[in-house]
Every structure is written in structure tokens, then in C-alpha cells.
Amino acid sequence: xxxxxxxxxxxxFSQEMNAxxxxxxxxxxDLRRALQLGDQLAVHFQVQYDLRSGQPSxxxxxxxxTHPGLGPIPASTIVGVAEDSDLIHDLGDWVLRTALAHYANxxxxxCGRLLIAVNISAVQFRKAGLVERxxxxxxxHRVPPADLExxxxxxxxxxxxxxxxxxxxxxxxxxxxxxxxxxGTGYSSLNYLKxxxxxxxxxxxxxxxxxxxxxxxxxxxxxIINLGHSLGLEVIAEGVETDAQYAYLxxxxxxxxxxxxxxxxxxxxxxxxxxxxxxVAS
Ligand code: C2E
Ligand code: MG
Ligand code: MG
Ligand code: MG
Numbered sequence: 001x002x003x004x005x006x007x008x009x010x011x012x013f014s015q016e017m018n019a020x021x022x023x024x025x026x027x028x029x030d031l032r033r034a035l036q037l038g039d040q041l042a043v044h045f046q047v048q049y050d051l052r053s054g055q056p057s058x059x060x061x062x063x064x065x066t067h068p069g070l071g072p073i074p075a076s077t078i079v080g081v082a083e084d085s086d087l088i089h090d091l092g093d094w095v096l097r098t099a100l101a102h103y104a105n106x107x108x109x110x111c112g113r114l115l116i117a118v119n120i121s122a123v124q125f126r127k128a129g130l131v132e133r134x135x136x137x138x139x140x141h142r143v144p145p146a147d148l149e150x151x152x153x154x155x156x157x158x159x160x161x162x163x164x165x166x167x168x169x170x171x172x173x174x175x176x177x178x179x180x181x182x183x184g185t186g187y188s189s190l191n192y193l194k195x196x197x198x199x200x201x202x203x204x205x206x207x208x209x210x211x212x213x214x215x216x217x218x219x220x221x222x223x224i225i226n227l228g229h230s231l232g233l234e235v236i237a238e239g240v241e242t243d244a245q246y247a248y249l250x251x252x253x254x255x256x257x258x259x260x261x262x263x264x265x266x267x268x269x270x271x272x273x274x275x276x277x278x279x280v281a282s
Contacts, residue, residue, distance in 0.1 A: 027073070027081045034065060035090050041065050043098045046265040047274065048115070048236060048258040051250050056275055058115030058149065060258065061099035062265045063091070083123045092124040093133065100141040100148070102268040107143075111275045115177065117149045122156045126163070131170045138176075145175035151202065152178065154186025161192055168197040179236070184224055194231060201228040205239025208259070212244040222252050229253070 034040040045059040065073045082088040096118055103116045124130060138145050150171065157164040157180070171178055179200040180188070184207055188196075203224050210217040221237070228235040237249050240259030249257055263274065 024081055024084065027067075027077070028085050028087065030067060031065070031078065031081055031087055031091070032085075034067075035087065035094060038094075040068065041094065041098075042267065043095055043102065044265040044267055045099075045102070045116075045271045046258055047263040047271060048117070048256050049262050050256055051254055056114065057256055058117055059103075059271060060117040060151070060265075061095060061119070063095050064265075079119075079121055083121055088121050088123045089127060092121060093137075095119075096134065096137050097141075100137055100143050103147070104141045104143055105268070106272050106275065109272060109276070111272060113144075113147060114275075115149045116143075116147055117151050117179065119151045119181065120156070122153075122159065125152065125156050125167065126160070131167065131174065134171070134176065135174050146177065149177035149179050149200065151181040152198075153181050154183065154188035157196055158187055158189075158192070161195075165195055165197075172197045172199075184220060190227075193227075198233065200234040200236055203235060203237040203254070205259075208237050208239045208245055208249075209241075212242070212248050218248070221249075221254075225252055225254050 042064040043061045044064050045061055047056050048058040048060065049055065050057040063075050063078055065078050067073050078091070079088070082091045099116055099118050103114070107113075120130075134148070134150070135145070138148060152164075157168075168178055177200070178198040179202050180196070180198055181202045182204040183201045185204045201224060203221055207217045207221045207224070211221050212218070225235045234255045236256040236258060237245075237254050238258045240246055240249065240257045240261050242261060245259075246257060246261060263271075266274075
């Protein structure tokens with residue numbers, strides 16, 4: 001139990017720090033152990049739907065961690081803790097590998113082809129060798145590159161535009177799809193957008209939330225959809241919670257939707273049942 005006393009030692013010396021920093025320090029150690037053990041971590045999936053056919057078209061992989069003492073830890077906290085340490089690379093690889101393994105299993109059990117969306121963090125994106133690792137993992141799980149979509153935020157892309165352009169080229173050369181997540185909340189310049197080789201824009205949920213009540217959010221949502229289509233990109237809206245939002249997005253030509261109205265993020269086994277139910281019904 002040397003590890004445990006080491007942690008207590010750390011906590012003892014952190015008394016002068018603020019509580020949040022101390023909590024982070026111990027979460028970091030706990031996450032490191034969780035990655036070694038594996039069983040506290042999971043990848044859940046939220047199904048995405050094509051707006052025209054109403055059929056499932058993809059699923060976003062979202063990391064989940066049930067801490068033995070604290071219970072479920074929010075994904076944004078997990079990623080924050082991992083990014084502040086070197087853990088994000090192991091975590092990112094683990095999420096990718098686990099998501100692809102689940103998808104390969106779904107396919108083997110009769111599920112049709114889907115887009116599997118995986119979030120990539122800023123730190124992961126900056127480190128050399130990401131493209132090669134993703135390609136190797138796809139080959140390992142025999143998943144076609146075209147079935148994987150990596151989600152990047154505008155701020156990740158704008159941090160180092162030349163690096164981003166090169167990496168996006170490499171991914172798209174390998175046949176891997178790319179999406180800009182939380183679109184509209186960052187600082188991407190339209191001038192760069194045309195140079196970023198991406199396939200899809202993901203309208204941020206902050207616009208979708210009030211799309212039927214707030215005129216400005218409706219205008220912005222329509223503008224993103226039109227901008228995307230003009231650039232030859234698909235557009236998906238996230239955070240769809242009501243029938244009215246769903247109907248509105250359909251009426252303005254959005255291509256796909258994701259949100260609690262249609263499906264919550266759920267364990268892989270549950271998602272497979274939903275998906276197989278769908279393909280039987282169709
Ligand atoms: P995101 O990529 O924008 O993911 C969408 C988030 O919105 C998810 O939260 C999802 O559960 C939530 N969501 C989906 N539909 C609705 C809805 O209708 N209403 C509302 N209010 N929320 C909805 P989650 O799982 O807590 O993840 C939060 C963020 O953490 C993600 O935002 C993403 O930035 C990050 N994240 C999650 N998993 C991973 C991961 O494996 N790797 C990395 N790098 N980041 C991840
Ligand atoms: Mg995402
Ligand atoms: Mg998002
Ligand atoms: Mg987000």
C-alpha cells in the first residue's frame with residue numbers, strides 16, 4: 001500500500017493549497033489507478049439520428065468514470081484532470097480503443113454501419129504520432145476509417161493553425177472523418193474554416209437550447225447550417241431536448257441530431273439493443 005501513503009503524504013503537504021487543487025491532485029492519482037485497473041472506467045454512447053430518415057446514423061463515445069468513493073465524475077472533470085497531467089494520452093488511447101472494440105462487437109452482432117464519433121482533447125491533438133496511433137487502432141479492430149469521426153473544437157484547431165491544417169489533411173487522407181464540436185462558441189475565423197478539411201459542423205447546444213424561443217439563437221443556428229452546406233459540409237445539432245427543437249431543426253435543413261429527446265448516453269450493451277431493435281423494425 002505504498003501508493004496510498006504516498007497520496008496521503010501529498011495531501012498533507014497540500015494543506016496550504018486551495019481545496020480544489022488538493023482535490024485535483026488526489027483525483028489525478030485515482031484516475032491513474034483507474035486506468036491501470038480499467039473497471040471503473042467506461043465508454044458510453046449517445047446515438048445520433050439522421051433528420052430526414054429518422055434512422056440512427058452514428059453514436060458519440062463519451063468517457064464515464066465511477067470513482068470508488070465519489071461516485072460518477074463528470075466527463076469534463078475527468079478530461080480536465082487528465083489534461084493537467086500526462087494521463088490524457090493514456091485516457092485518449094483507452095477511449096478510442098474501447099469505443100472501436102464496442103463498435104466492432106456491434107458489427108459482429110448484426111448492427112449496420114454507423115459513424116462512431118470520438119472526442120479528441122487539445123493536449124492529445126498537439127502530441128506527435130496521433131494520426132499513426134489512430135490508424136493502427138482502426139486496423140487492430142478492423143474498423144473502416146470512414147466509420148470513425150474525430151471531434152475537435154474550434155479552439156483546438158485555432159491554437160496552431162498550421163499544425164491543425166496538416167493534421168486534418170493527414171486524417172482525411174487516411175479516410176477518417178472530422179467534425180468541429182461546439183461550433184459557434186470558439187474563435188474560428190471563416191478564413192481558416194475553408195482551409196480546415198472537415199466533414200461536419202456540430203452546432204453547439206447553447207444555440208439549440210433556445211432555438212425556438214430566442215430569435216438570435218435561431219438566426220445563428222440557421223447561419224451555421226447554411227454556412228456548413230455552402231462549404232459542402234454536413235451539419236449536426238447537439239443538445240436536442242424537445243419536439244419543438246427537433247421540428248425546427250428539420251425545417252431549416254439540419255442533417256442530423258443528437259440529444260436527450262432521442263437518446264441519452266448509455267452503456268454499449270444497451271445501445272446495441274436499441275440499434276438492433278431499429279434495424280429489425282426497418
Ligand atoms: P461534447 O463533446 O460537446 O459532448 C456532448 C455533451 O452533452 C455530453 O456531456 C452529453 O452527455 C451532453 N448532452 C447530450 N445531449 C444532451 C442534451 O440533450 N441536453 C444536455 N443538457 N446535454 C446533452 P458529457 O458526457 O458530460 O461530456 C461533456 C464534455 O466532456 C464533452 O462535450 C466533451 O467535450 C468532453 N468529453 C466527454 N468524453 C470525452 C472523451 O472521451 N474524450 C475527450 N477528450 N473529451 C470528452
Ligand atoms: Mg463531442
Ligand atoms: Mg459538443
Ligand atoms: Mg461541449
